[in-house]
Amino acid sequence: MDLKLSKTFKIVLAIVCILLSILGFMLKLPRVFREHDRAMHAGFYFLAAGFFNVLFAGRSIWRHGIIFALLFGFSVAIEHAQEYSNTLLGRTIHGRYDPEDVKYNLKGLIYFSGVWLVWWIYQNFSKKTEPKPTIKEDSAYLTKEKAMLTSIHPKLPMRDKAVTQDYYTRFLGFEVVGDYPDYLMLEREGIEIHFFAFAALDPLENYGQVYIRVSHIDQLYKELLDKKTAIHPNGPLQEKPWGQKEFSLLDPDHNLLTFGESAS
Numbered sequence: 001m002d003l004k005l006s007k008t009f010k011i012v013l014a015i016v017c018i019l020l021s022i023l024g025f026m027l028k029l030p031r032v033f034r035e036h037d038r039a040m041h042a043g044f045y046f047l048a049a050g051f052f053n054v055l056f057a058g059r060s061i062w063r064h065g066i067i068f069a070l071l072f073g074f075s076v077a078i079e080h081a082q083e084y085s086n087t088l089l090g091r092t093i094h095g096r097y098d099p100e101d102v103k104y105n106l107k108g109l110i111y112f113s114g115v116w117l118v119w120w121i122y123q124n125f126s127k128k129t130e131p132k133p134t135i136k137e138d139s140a141y142l143t144k145e146k147a148m149l150t151s152i153h154p155k156l157p158m159r160d161k162a163v164t165q166d167y168y169t170r171f172l173g174f175e176v177v178g179d180y181p182d183y184l185m186l187e188r189e190g191i192e193i194h195f196f197a198f199a200a201l202d203p204l205e206n207y208g209q210v211y212i213r214v215s216h217i218d219q220l221y222k223e224l225l226d227k228k229t230a231i232h233p234n235g236p237l238q239e240k241p242w243g244q245k246e247f248s249l250l251d252p253d254h255n256l257l258t259f260g261e262s263a264s
Contacts, residue, residue: 005055010055010056013055014052014055014056017051018074021044021048021078022078022081038100038101038104039104041075041101041104041105041108042104042105042107042108042111043108044105044108045071045075045105045106045108045109045112046108046109046111046112048071048108049067049068049071049108049109049112049113049116050112050116052067052071053067053112053116057116059120059123059124061120064113064116064120068109068113071109072105072106072109075101075102075105075106075109076102076105079098079101079102151192153185153192153193153194154193154194154210155194155195155196156193156194156195156196156208156210156251156253156255157195157196157197157198157201157206157208157253157255158184158195158196158197158198158201158252158253159197159198159199159201159203159252159253160252161179161182161184161195161197163252164184164195164251164252164253165179165184165186167251167252168186168193168251169186170227171224171227171228171229172188172224172229172257173188173223174186174187174188174193175187175188177192178194181197182196182197183195183196183197191212193210201253203252203253203254204254206253206254206255208253208254208255208256209255209256209257209258210255210256210257210258211258211260212257212258212259212260213259213260213261214259214260214261215261216261217237217245217246217247217259217260217261218237220259221237221247221259224249229249230249230250231247231248231249232247232248232249232250232256234248235247235248235249235258239263240263243262243263243264244260244261244262244263245260245261245262245263246258246259246260246261247259
């Protein structure tokens with residue numbers, strides 16, 4: 001609620017508008033408007049408050065208060081100036097000091113302050129949440145706005161790519177998503193495991209391990225048993241003290257795969 005104008009321009013504009021307002025108040029209203037005089041007073045000060053708040057207040061509540069006080073003081077001063085001008089010139093130019101006019105001036109300011117306060121509360125306390133674009137929708141979001149971690153794929157050693165591929169596709173239900181001379185990429189239901197060639201690997205000294213979280217672990221366990229998948233002797237399906245239901249198995253290169261689901 002702040003115009004992109006220089007301070008000097010704002011001040012000059014405000015002075016010009018104030019001088020025009022003084023001139024307008026010193027002139028006598030045409031007869032057709034006189035019966036609406038008080039409504040026009042309230043409307044004028046409502047609009048004047050809006051104008052000066054846009055120019056100077058922004059979201060500052062104390063600036064709004066200062067503008068309110070200055071405009072009300074201006075409204076009282078104008079009424080006295082009208083009375084004084086009548087005395088000075090010996091004839092009625094506009095009118096006389098009228099407490100009802102001051103009352104309606106104040107009403108206009110109060111009405112605008114109510115509107116402004118609603119706007120101020122909305123601007124300062126409403127939660128603005130903008131949907132963030134997905135990676136596919138806007139790849140520039142990652143580079144220009146915020147980097148994000150999107151997934152993790154463990155890399156395990158393998159001695160023989162054909163043996164590894166056969167074991168994971170036949171017994172564990174994985175599919176090949178990348179096949180290179182010394183590298184294999186397998187996937188099942190969004191879970192990827194990558195394998196790199198390591199012909200000299202000693203399976204008994206391999207400590208490769210992966211923990212895979214699943215849903216419906218009982219169903220998965222039965223599926224693997226039905227396929228005659230060898231379960232680790234020390235890792236049958238059971239509930240662990242740390243609140244997980246787990247089972248484990250070893251692949252042909254003794255990479256340990258543990259499947260787990262919350263027991264609660």
